[in-house]
Amino acid sequence: MEILVCVKRVPDSAENEIEVKADGSDIKREDLVYSVNEWDNYAVEEAIQIVDRVGGSVTVASIGSPEAEEVVRREMAMGANNGLLLTDPAFEGSDGRGIAAILAAAVRKGNYDLVLTGAQADDGAAQVGGMVAALLDWPYASLVNMIEVKEAGVLRIGREIEGGNQEINEIQMPCVLSIQTGINEPRYVGIRGIRKVAAVEIPVLKAADLGLGAAEVGRAGARVKRADYFVPPAGAGAEILQGSTDEITAKLVDLLKAKGGIK
Amino acid sequence: MAAQMFAYILHKDGKADDSASELVSAARKIAPDAAPVAVVIGAGAGLDAVCAEAAGIYPQVWKFAHDALAYPNAELIRPLLQRVLPKGAVLLLPHTTFGMDVGPGLAVKLDAAYLPDVVGIDGLEGATLKVVRQEFSGQASTHLQADISGGAVISVRSGCFPPEETRSAGGQVADKSAEVGDLAARRRFVEVLQAEVGDVDITKEEVLVSIGRGFGDKENLPVAEELAQAMGAVVSCSRPIVDAKWLEKGRQVGTSGKTVKPKVYLALGISGSFQHMGGLKGNPFIVAVNKNPKAPIFQVANVGVVADVLEFVPELTKRVQEAK
Numbered sequence A: 001m002e003i004l005v006c007v008k009r010v011p012d013s014a015e016n017e018i019e020v021k022a023d024g025s026d027i028k029r030e031d032l033v034y035s036v037n038e039w040d041n042y043a044v045e046e047a048i049q050i051v052d053r054v055g056g057s058v059t060v061a062s063i064g065s066p067e068a069e070e071v072v073r074r075e076m077a078m079g080a081n082n083g084l085l086l087t088d089p090a091f092e093g094s095d096g097r098g099i100a101a102i103l104a105a106a107v108r109k110g111n112y113d114l115v116l117t118g119a120q121a122d123d124g125a126a127q128v129g130g131m132v133a134a135l136l137d138w139p140y141a142s143l144v145n146m147i148e149v150k151e152a153g154v155l156r157i158g159r160e161i162e163g164g165n166q167e168i169n170e171i172q173m174p175c176v177l178s179i180q181t182g183i184n185e186p187r188y189v190g191i192r193g194i195r196k197v198a199a200v201e202i203p204v205l206k207a208a209d210l211g212l213g214a215a216e217v218g219r220a221g222a223r224v225k226r227a228d229y230f231v232p233p234a235g236a237g238a239e240i241l242q243g244s245t246d247e248i249t250a251k252l253v254d255l256l257k258a259k260g261g262i263k
Numbered sequence B: 001m002a003a004q005m006f007a008y009i010l011h012k013d014g015k016a017d018d019s020a021s022e023l024v025s026a027a028r029k030i031a032p033d034a035a036p037v038a039v040v041i042g043a044g045a046g047l048d049a050v051c052a053e054a055a056g057i058y059p060q061v062w063k064f065a066h067d068a069l070a071y072p073n074a075e076l077i078r079p080l081l082q083r084v085l086p087k088g089a090v091l092l093l094p095h096t097t098f099g100m101d102v103g104p105g106l107a108v109k110l111d112a113a114y115l116p117d118v119v120g121i122d123g124l125e126g127a128t129l130k131v132v133r134q135e136f137s138g139q140a141s142t143h144l145q146a147d148i149s150g151g152a153v154i155s156v157r158s159g160c161f162p163p164e165e166t167r168s169a170g171g172q173v174a175d176k177s178a179e180v181g182d183l184a185a186r187r188r189f190v191e192v193l194q195a196e197v198g199d200v201d202i203t204k205e206e207v208l209v210s211i212g213r214g215f216g217d218k219e220n221l222p223v224a225e226e227l228a229q230a231m232g233a234v235v236s237c238s239r240p241i242v243d244a245k246w247l248e249k250g251r252q253v254g255t256s257g258k259t260v261k262p263k264v265y266l267a268l269g270i271s272g273s274f275q276h277m278g279g280l281k282g283n284p285f286i287v288a289v290n291k292n293p294k295a296p297i298f299q300v301a302n303v304g305v306v307a308d309v310l311e312f313v314p315e316l317t318k319r320v321q322e323a324k
C-alpha cells in the first residue's frame, strides 16, 4: 500500500508560552520550540505499522518554510521511506483550502492508496484532511482511531466520536483519513535514528512543479484571511494565590475544606 | 443580507442537540434579522419530533427523511447538502465530530468559505464576515475575515453562543424528502461501539484530582494518587494521559471522554482546552495548578496557583494530611 502522510511543523504548545506581538501581526516566534504536530506523529506511526503488515511504502510531506525539512527528516527517522518538502514563497498566507490544494496536487503526482493527516494542527481548524478528500473526490473519515486493512481495497476503520464511543465504518480506497491521538504509541526517535537519515536527499517541490497557479494558493488565493492575533480581555479569571508555598497550601486547604473538597 | 442562512440540526433518539438553539443565536450575530432555515436530516419516527422541536426555534424547517439516513454518515449527508442548498448559502454547523467530518469537504464542494471552530462573531460588513477563533489550544485568539458572498460553512464551538430567550418561532416544516435522490457513498456505517466502563466511575465522584501532560512522566503518577487519597478523592485526567496509557480511558474528562459533575475539581498540569473543559459540568469549584501563568485554565478556574506541579502537589498533600 502506498501511503502519503501530511505533517506540519508547529510550535510545541506544551513547551511554549505563546505570546502575541504588540502589533497583533503574529505570535512571538523568536524563542519557540518547534516540533511535528502531535496528531501527525500518530499518523506517521500508523502508516509505518500498516506498511509493516501489508507492504508498500510511506511518504511524508510537509508544506512550510525550508525549516519544515527538519520534521520531514524526523518522521523519516521514525521509519517513513520517503519525504517531500513543499516550499515556495507563493504558498505563504495560504488558507486551509490553499494548503489542501497544495497537498492534493502532491497526491496527484504520486500513486497513493491512502492519505493520512492529523485530526488537527496548531490552529485547531481540523479542516485540511476533509478538504484534500473533497478536492480529490475521495471518500473521507475524520478522527480515526483504528485502521484494519481488509481485502479488496477496503479499510475497516473506527472514528472516535463524542463520549469516546467508536463509530465503525468500512471505507473504500483510495481515501483520506484524519488520525486521532491514541490510535497507537508512536515510537521514540533517538539521535541515532536522526543521524541515519541526516544525509538523505529530500525532494523539494514548488508551485510550478505541482502545476499550481498563484490564484489558487498563497495570500492571493485565500478566501479566509487572518486579520490579527489578539489576547482577549481577561474575564474574572482565577484568584491567583500568592505567598510562600506554606501560605498557599494553608489557604488552599481552608478553601478545599469549605467547598467540601476534603473528606 | 441576501444569502439564505441554514442551520444543521444534530439530533439523537428523537431529540435535537443543544446546538440547535445555539446556532440560531450565532446566525443572529451575523445578521440580527436572520431567519435561518433548520435542516433536519434522518429517518424514522423520531424525526418528526426533532422537526417539531426545531420549528419551535426556527421559522422554517426543511425535513429530509430516508431510511439510509438513520445514522448521520457524513459521506451521505455532504452530497445531499451540496445538492439541496441554494447557491451562496451560509450554513452553520456545530463543531462536533460530525461537523468536523462533513464541514471542510462541504465548503470545498460548495466553493464556499470555511470558518472552523468559531467562538465569536463580530458581524458582517458588506460581504465580509469577521469571526473570532482560538489557536494554540486557546493560548492566542485571532480574527478571521472572509468574503462570504459566495457562501460559507461555519462550524460553531459549543457553549459560545448562549441560546436566546425562548420565543416560540412557530416554524413551518417543509417535507423535502422527495429531493433526497440517490444515496451512495464509498464509506459505509457499520456500528457504534460504546466506550468501556472502567474500574471507577468518575462521573459519580464529588471530588476529582485531575492530571494533565504537565505531570511529565508516568513515574510521577503516585504524586497525584497520594493527594487524591489524602483528600478522599479520585484521580481523573486529560486526554494525553490516556493516549500515553498511564491511565485507562474511563478516567478521561472531556468531549471524547466522560462528562463529570464534581463539587471540587483540581486541574493539575492541564492547559484547559475546550475539549477538556467540555466534559466538566455543574459549575464545580475549580483549582488550577500550572507553571504557565497564561495557561487558559486560569480563565475558568476559581483559584489558581502558579507552580510546578511536581514541587507543589507533594507540599499540598502534606498539608491536607496534617489538616485531618
Ligand SMILES: Cc1cc2nc3c(=O)[nH]c(=O)nc-3n(C[C@H](O)[C@H](O)[C@H](O)COP(=O)(O)OP(=O)(O)OC[C@H]3O[C@@H](n4cnc5c(N)ncnc54)[C@H](O)[C@@H]3O)c2cc1C
Residues within 6 Å of the ligand: A013, A014, A119, A120, A143, B137, B211, B212, B213, B214, B215, B216, B237, B238, B239, B240, B241, B252, B253, B254, B255, B256, B257, B258, B268, B269, B270, B271, B272, B273, B275, B276, B279, B289, B290, B291, B292, B295, B307, B308, B309, B310
Ligand atoms: C476531537 C477531539 C477530542 C478531544 N477530546 C478531549 C477530551 O475528551 N479530553 C481532553 O482532555 N482532551 C481532549 N482533546 C485534546 C485537547 O485538544 C488537548 O490536546 C488536551 O486536552 C491537552 O491536555 P493537557 O492540558 O493535559 O496538555 P497540554 O495542553 O499540553 O497542557 C499541559 C499544561 O501543563 C503545564 N505544565 C507543564 N509542565 C508543568 C509543570 N511541571 N507544572 C505545572 N504545570 C505544567 C503547561 O503549562 C500546560 O498548560 C481532544 C482533541 C480533539 C481534536
Ligand SMILES: Nc1ncnc2c1ncn2[C@@H]1O[C@H](COP(=O)(O)O)[C@@H](O)[C@H]1O
Residues within 6 Å of the ligand: A005, A006, A007, A008, A009, A037, A039, A040, A061, A062, A063, A064, A096, A099, A116, A117, A118, A119, A120, A121, A122, A123, A124, A125, A126, A127, A128, A129
Ligand atoms: N503546512 C502543512 N503541511 C503538511 N500538512 C499539513 C499542513 N497543515 C495542515 N496539514 C495537515 O492537516 C492536518 C489538519 O490540520 P488543520 O486542518 O490545519 O487543523 C494536520 O494534522 C496535517 O496532517
